[in-house]
Amino acid sequence: MNIDFTGRKVLITGSTSGIGFAAAQGFLAAGADVVINGRKDERVSLAMERLGAGSRVFGFAGDLGTADDCDRLIDEHPAFDIVINNIGIYGLQDFFETPDSEWDRFFQTNVMSGVRVSRAYAPGMAERGWGRIVFVSSESALNIPHDMIHYGFTKTSQLSISRGLAKRLAGTGVTVNSVLPGPTLSEGVSQMLQSEVERTGESLEAVAKSFIKSHRSSSIIQRASSVEEVANMILYISSNQASATTGAALRVDGGVVETIA
Template sequence: MIIDFSGRRVLVTGSTSGIGFATAKGFLAAGASVVVNGRSEVGVAAAVAWLRETQSSVTGFAGDLATETDCARLLAEQPDFDIVVNNLGIYEPRDFFDTPDSEWDRFFQTNVMSGVRLSRAYAAGMSKRGWGRIVFVSSESAINIPADMIHYGFTKTAQLAISRGLAKRLAGTGVTVNAVLPGPTLSDGVADMLKADVERTGDSLEKVAADFVAVNRSSSIIRRPATVEEVANMILYVGSEQASATTGAALRVDGGVVESLA
């Protein structure tokens, strides 16, 4: 299968590192023009500079897309995209009884409303052109709600509801909407979290990460975290022409963590 995004304009939110960066890199390698996004000018500039070493059709947008203001600014600067990957997200373990309203709202605005606003902004143009792809990067935590991050799991479940409902709303337009559900993934953030254990044990990052999965996600079938590239591969597929019959779906890249046949 040859996936070609030549002529396609792509937005990947939260893409200066981790899954988002790997996704932006994959789209560029397949011929797309990509806008990468992060909150800081420095982070965006660094990501763009790195990607331009091999691909020239990349630009950046520095802004907090959890806010209405920066979403509107992006729309003014970039009025059309063929593919929108709603990857922006935050997570943090916190006990339910220690999670104030402000944190529930911060997670909701970042993980949910950013995708709502951008999908609302760009789906109409996709529909008029008769082709488009919207991808929400959710999580296996949308199904396996973590007891130590209920506020996070709630936002990831909300993404599934939105992606399914929006797919129905765009029925027959040529625009597909899907959710991708990563499981444990060896992103930059996870690597930072495990750094102390790597230093303490002297083991490789990969070994420490596999041990972490064995303890915290014991149902994993691959018995290791996914790489960011493995998650990006699924995002690229559902963004492609080849995935034209896949819409309203929740596609897991969880290494078999979720105990479900479907």
């Protein structure tokens, strides 16, 4: 299978590190023009240097959890062929200690960023008869964590929007799907596990594997996924070859979610 994005312009929100950055690498390697995004100019500039794709990589610094920065993005980049709604925040917090402000912050960043961006770019895709919109959700959308209910809620919301928008765009040539990573060895997870690495002297991979066995015992692969493994699914579902898949929730969770569907 030869996946080729030559001539396609791609937006990946929240892409200065982790899954978003790995997806940017994949899209660039397959010939796309890519806009990466982060909140700070320094992070965006550093990511662009690391990508090193010359005239085919662009940066947009802004918080897409705000309407103002979404509007600024749309002004600077009026059209995309592919939109990857990857930006997201997470954090442990007990339900009874989570104030309204945190629920709203998570909702604006994880959900409304994708709503605003998709609402802006989907009509142009439909007019051109081709487009791809991908929401990077999580296995937590189905397997709601008791210690991050506010996070799980936002990830379930993404599945609803993705499915509904796919139906709204029926017959246009624009597909809308969700990708559901499981535990993934991103920079954020690596930082979370670093204290245990220092305490035990074990490798990051070994500590992550122990974490999976303790906290995600239903995992079939019994390890954390790599960011590249998740990015591979994002690239496939964005390709011409995936034209018959839309309205789907595609798991890259290592089998964590206990379902045969």
